[in-house]
Amino acid sequence: MGKRTLEEGGRGQCCSNVFVSFSKRRKGLFQKASELCTKCGAQIAIVVLSPTGNPFSFGHPSVNEVLGHYLSQTTINTSFVTDEHRHQTQRIEGLKLSLKQVQERESLDEESKIVLGLKECIEKEFEDCKETTSVEDLEGLKQKFVVLVDKITERLLRSGSSSCSFDDDDHHHLFGISLSDLGS
Structure with missing residues (x-):
């Protein structure tokens, strides 16, 4: 049967197909990124938002470390920062805070x-x-x-x-x- 594109499915199944496809493709993307890290010694950070807006990330050695290195080496021209960028930055900060709270909760005895x-x-x-x-x-x-x-x-x-x-x-x-x- 082979791979099919999302457009081939019926209209009623389209929503669930999108979620299944996203999940499989995200897993494949993270596997390829992991292979690139191990074979070439690359440092990688990938952040993917699902169709529902849930964030997924992969990083080697970690997402924070790679982004920190990138941001320290890159200057951002603030004239190019749009409202969408600001919104995404606020969302990332909120997600970092949520992650920190979850990690603190998991570390409790x-x-x-x-x-x-x-x-x-x-x-x-x-x-x-x-x-x-x-x-x-x-x-x-x-x-x-x-x-x-x-x-x-x-x-x-x-x-x-x-x-x-x-x-x-x-x-x-x-x-x-x-x-x-x-x-x-």
Whole structure:
């Protein structure tokens, strides 16, 4: 059957064909770039945006290193920088920040991940309770919160953490959330 161009497929399958084709061709491009690096000792950086706008990159030794070297050797004439260039630069900076956050999150130890997840869960519950109008629901959330704080206190005391010093009356200050905010 062999290779076909995207235009040969039916119109209904065109969108999925584009994604499949992009994925395969991106993989092939990165493989060829890797071969060029290993056989010729080249330094390469490739950044590809998918049809949905998701970025994919390949770099040897790394994308940042190659781009840093290129940018330090190249002067950019600012009169040629268009709004599109500025937009792309802002997007790249945003992606770098997102990547850094993901890498920081992955580097956390298991306990830190649990604590981070717990914090996110509590913040979500707090936001949900702002929308809740039922006093019974608020009282239930308040009880969950007090039990959770008790468990956290117990675990911190068991682990011998000297940085944890608060009384039972201070539960509502643990996460910077006042019980009056919860409806009590």
